[in-house]
Amino acid sequence: MNLLRQLHLSAPAPKKVVLLPDHAFFVRVAPLTAGLPVADVRAQVELVLESMAPFPVAHLCHGYHHPPGAGRVLIYAAYRRRFTVDDAAVWAEADAVLPAFAAWLGLPADQPRALLVSGADYITALGWDGHDGVPTVVVTRPLAPDAPAPERAAVVAELKALLQGFPPPTEVTAATGTSSRVGEDTLEFAGAAGVSRFATDELDALDVRDKEELAGRRRARARDLLLWRVFAGCAAALVLAGALELGLKAGRLWLQTRAARATAQAPAVQDIETKHNLANHVEELSTRRLMPIRMLELANEKRPRTIQFLRTVTKGLYELEIEAQTNATPDVFNYQAVLKDLPACDRVELGQTNDRGGVTRFTLTITFKPEALRPAPPAS
Amino acid sequence: MKAFFLSRLMREKVLLTALLALAAVTWLSSVAHRGRALWAEGRATSTVLATQQQWLDNREAIQTAAVKAVSRLDPARTFSSTRLLGELSQIADQVGVRSNTTSEILGTERTNQFAVNTVQFAIRNADMAAILGFCQQLDQRSPYIGVEQFSLALTPGNTALLNVTLRLSSVEIVR
Numbered sequence: 001m002n003l004l005r006q007l008h009l010s011a012p013a014p015k016k017v018v019l020l021p022d023h024a025f026f027v028r029v030a031p032l033t034a035g036l037p038v039a040d041v042r043a044q045v046e047l048v049l050e051s052m053a054p055f056p057v058a059h060l061c062h063g064y065h066h067p068p069g070a071g072r073v074l075i076y077a078a079y080r081r082r083f084t085v086d087d088a089a090v091w092a093e094a095d096a097v098l099p100a101f102a103a104w105l106g107l108p109a110d111q112p113r114a115l116l117v118s119g120a121d122y123i124t125a126l127g128w129d130g131h132d133g134v135p136t137v138v139v140t141r142p143l144a145p146d147a148p149a150p151e152r153a154a155v156v157a158e159l160k161a162l163l164q165g166f167p168p169p170t171e172v173t174a175a176t177g178t179s180s181r182v183g184e185d186t187l188e189f190a191g192a193a194g195v196s197r198f199a200t201d202e203l204d205a206l207d208v209r210d211k212e213e214l215a216g217r218r219r220a221r222a223r224d225l226l227l228w229r230v231f232a233g234c235a236a237a238l239v240l241a242g243a244l245e246l247g248l249k250a251g252r253l254w255l256q257t258r259a260a261r262a263t264a265q266a267p268a269v270q271d272i273e274t275k276h277n278l279a280n281h282v283e284e285l286s287t288r289r290l291m292p293i294r295m296l297e298l299a300n301e302k303r304p305r306t307i308q309f310l311r312t313v314t315k316g317l318y319e320l321e322i323e324a325q326t327n328a329t330p331d332v333f334n335y336q337a338v339l340k341d342l343p344a345c346d347r348v349e350l351g352q353t354n355d356r357g358g359v360t361r362f363t364l365t366i367t368f369k370p371e372a373l374r375p376a377p378p379a380s
Numbered sequence: 381m382k383a384f385f386l387s388r389l390m391r392e393k394v395l396l397t398a399l400l401a402l403a404a405v406t407w408l409s410s411v412a413h414r415g416r417a418l419w420a421e422g423r424a425t426s427t428v429l430a431t432q433q434q435w436l437d438n439r440e441a442i443q444t445a446a447v448k449a450v451s452r453l454d455p456a457r458t459f460s461s462t463r464l465l466g467e468l469s470q471i472a473d474q475v476g477v478r479s480n481t482t483s484e485i486l487g488t489e490r491t492n493q494f495a496v497n498t499v500q501f502a503i504r505n506a507d508m509a510a511i512l513g514f515c516q517q518l519d520q521r522s523p524y525i526g527v528e529q530f531s532l533a534l535t536p537g538n539t540a541l542l543n544v545t546l547r548l549s550s551v552e553i554v555r
Contacts, residue, residue, distance in 0.1 A: 228393075238407065241408045251418050281489075296532070
């Protein structure tokens, strides 16, 4: 019952996303080595961080944004100790942990655009030049949560000044969560600026958690995906089995119809078969009669005097089986040879032979040629 | 469905997958087994129907052949099984072996036009001349009486005498 309760079929829960304050991060745009394979971007990002940051990379929460084909990368990092143990506990449950501004890095950026993201205690300016999806300007200004409106307006004005050369910025509130649900392949953030969408692989790069932990999550995802595929395959097999079951039922009905037809016409067919067999029988009586005496005469003509027939049986119209005995064994083979030479004989086979007390008992099967046993014309 | 599945705990995913796999394997193997049986049954039925159709297609030809075969016979000279036994006894009487005979009616195959009766007739302790005479008489009644099987053996203890067993059939025109 407990398990059944756990398996309740409610709608899947929304994905859990932790959005960290932007002012906790320092952000840089770094050029990439030309022709760098995508798989090596992470290593290059870590090299850049090692050269820039005063802490080892292991002490940093970092992530990066690198749209496919871009010649540069947006890197952000924060000192790990800026976040508490409680924060880390919440992160473990989350599907993604990002700085708040990163939620908007998935916006379409094929043209220049600018964004002002307002959080509770910061405002961040983002500017895209429209070349490769990597923002060229990412500037954050912290604010007191209870900062008066004029102070907030002054910060906005300052950031707008930084975004000169970009189209007028769209002002959005920092995202607090996502509408995407567990099981979906993408993560989306919607707002006044549009929909920012990330694929799973992109999220792995954006996520600021420990990279080993993320690798573990990737493995878990791969395992889940494998299980899901097996599950889906089994479900498909069940659907197939259901379809085949229906097919079997239809086939059974069709077969029953055919069997009923066969049963219905069986008496008529039996009647025809009987007529056919009897007509053949009558025909055989007239034209192909069994002639046992003639067979015996033919077999007896060349019989050596030492051989005595004990029993003869006809088999079919043209075959005669002779059981005989002799006290001169070589005569058995001589007799077989002589019979073989008879024009009336088609085949002569020597069967079981045994010798007891100087008497050899043997079986000969003679097959006569039909023309040798042709009966006289039937009596009229 | 995918979201529901992925949102489950690991043990639930494994359990669900295992249950579904078990159900799929069980059902599919059952369907496959019954499918094979149905296929074999279907082929057998098809063979029966095809054979039946061949007979039905040849109905006219067989009917004609039967009429033709019967037309050569004189209905008055055909033998029912009882008449056949009577005739065989009479022949045995003529060749002098009446007291040494046994007979048995084996069966009758019948259509609405004619019938073929089969009997077994045995003569014990007869000499060769009597047997030859008996067979000669049978030959004269051909094709109304035909020999289907002939077995001849020495009488144990007396090699001058013979035992003969015949399976004979006769045609009977149904009038």
